Amino acid sequence: MDLQIMKRSRRDDGKEPRVETTVANEEGYDDCSITRLPEACLAHAISLTTPMDACRSSAVSSAFQKAASSDTVWERFLPPGYTSILDRADHPVDLTSTKKELFLNLAQDHVLLDQGTKSFWLEQTSGAKCYMLSSRSLMIILADNPIYWRQSYLPDSRFEEAAELLSVCWFEMSGNIDCTELSPNTQYAAYLVFNLADESYGLDCPTQEASITIRDLMVSAKRTVSLHPRTTAQETPPCGSGGGCLGTRGGDERGGGGRAEEESTVSYPRERGDGWMEVELGEFYNHYGDTGMVAIRLTETVQLHWKKGLILEGVEIRPKS
Incomplete structure (x- = not known):
């Protein structure tokens, strides 16, 4: 359901401020909303932050949650050459999971x-x-x-x-x-x-x-x-x-x-x-x-x-x- 967002702006002539109305949906503002960006753009922006920031951004909206969980983001958080390190593991490491799951597994154990x-x-x-x-x-x-x-x-x-x-x-x-x-x-x-x-x-x-x-x-x-x-x-x-x-x-x-x-x-x-x-x-x-x-x-x-x-x-x- 759309929400009516009321915004007051003062006129230059000193008269009563006028009221402007902007329509927003549950994901945020329809006009100039960051959530309207393509998922690839959101994922790239999030990948330039930190793993902690990526987890926090998931709470912003469903669009952010999807982008923040993508392999694009978590592949960047994994260190360069991680596959060659894991090739030396005494027991095989599952590399078929998502990059986020792999990162969290390596951070927790x-x-x-x-x-x-x-x-x-x-x-x-x-x-x-x-x-x-x-x-x-x-x-x-x-x-x-x-x-x-x-x-x-x-x-x-x-x-x-x-x-x-x-x-x-x-x-x-x-x-x-x-x-x-x-x-x-x-x-x-x-x-x-x-x-x-x-x-x-x-x-x-x-x-x-x-x-x-x-x-x-x-x-x-x-x-x-x-x-x-x-x-x-x-x-x-x-x-x-x-x-x-x-x-x-x-x-x-x-x-x-x-x-x-x-x-x-x-x-x-x-x-x-x-x-x-x-x-x-x-x-x-x-x-x-x-x-x-x-x-x-x-x-x-x-x-x-x-x-x-x-x-x-x-x-x-x-x-x-």
């Missing part, structure tokens, strides 16, 4: 890649690529020696196994990902995803240091990382209580307080919704056309206190919120 060594998904508000590098894909010093590390099956892990630290004093791990695997012009952060065993110590040492480099160039300021929550770290003595130091490396006598000239931001972990904890290791910007490897490192090779109880799922790389 992860896909295991490369024989279970990586996990891939999309950031739901932007469509940016996200990854987790499994503990198996990380370079961990002494990880192949069962005296120091072991691989454990955990039902709540997205991977088949997680690495459990039994006892080390020299702690060094790193993970790599190619810049071209990531979304361009995106600010990323890297997070260590882990839990702590019932008995753990030495993981809040003030000389645990994280860094990120691209093509061997430092792109993130080094930061001190504690793997115990802030309250625990504040209540326990430096480096925990699991044994004495074996000494310091290279004559560095930083001790518990660290060298004042090299003080850095301390990262503390927080609990995630999936039951794991995460701590930020650093951030970097992936420019358009960047090439080379992003190297993410976490080390403690200075005070050499004994460490135990880290259950490592992997390193997550996702857009910085």
